[in-house]
Amino acid sequence: MTSTESAIGSLRPTRQRTAVIDALASIVDFRSAQEIHALLETREAHVGLATVYRTLQLLSDAGLVDSLRAEDGELTYRRCSSHHHHHLVCRGCGAAVEVEGPAVERWADAIAEDHGFVDVSHTLEIFGTCTACATTAAGS
């Protein structure tokens, strides 16, 4: 039994859902629902925009994809390894590296507890310019 199987639970494997999942499987970076919808159109796999939104939300709730808010407020999605982690994202090309920091998790929880906060969660993203992009940009 994989966690994926159990997480999908009672969701029916429809053409649309399969298409969205396939799309996610083919991309490595974070993409907005709109972009994923556009990608599906490109592939001639017509899926309504609302359905894309609903499906991504479902997958996200099920923990099958990571979602994070881009700087402009749009929600973006990416397939993920199911455990808790953060991302190192390139400003230039959007490439994302999953990173883990157990110490940070503990630190955040401890800080919150110190202040009497409960039901704690946190967001942590690291932004930078990857080697490839730095090289390209420096080419001037």
Next chain:
Amino acid sequence: MTSTESAIGSLRPTRQRTAVIDALASIVDFRSAQEIHALLETREAHVGLATVYRTLQLLSDAGLVDSLRAEDGELTYRRCSSHHHHHLVCRGCGAAVEVEGPAVERWADAIAEDHGFVDVSHTLEIFGTCTACATTAAGS
């Protein structure tokens, strides 16, 4: 010369801007532009919603206020201390505590370096429910 004076630059000190700045001075938590606009209405300092948005954006650009995206994607603002720090924010009332984590800063930079990223920055926010809000909600 204070950094504030220079940062304000050529902005004209209008009634509306003064009102927004006063409002920010009187609150400690992160508030959305809509909430700040509502607060101003309460104080009978009528300022157009668009003006509130424009002013907050201006102040944010000038580095006079912190802005961060709430979990629901709304942009929220708060007066800020100018040094680098993060926040522990209550989901219920928006109360915010500034926190510092030198170790996290170093960890983030190290991770990025390990992956060859340069020009690194990061975002880190901790969300939770503060004691007061937890008590209220649990009041059942």
Next chain:
DNA sequence: CTTTTTGCAAATCTTTTGCACTCTA
């Protein structure tokens, strides 16, 4: 008087929702 600001409404844009219709189990 010239330039910056404001207000208001209309326009954008992302995301959600209502509902009738379609498809799966």
Next chain:
DNA sequence: TAGAGTGCAAAAGATTTGCAAAAAG
């Protein structure tokens, strides 16, 4: 066939923008 899932268009919200009127230097 019943219930889950979908499409489309309308609705909701937050934020931005166009433009004429008002205020500041």
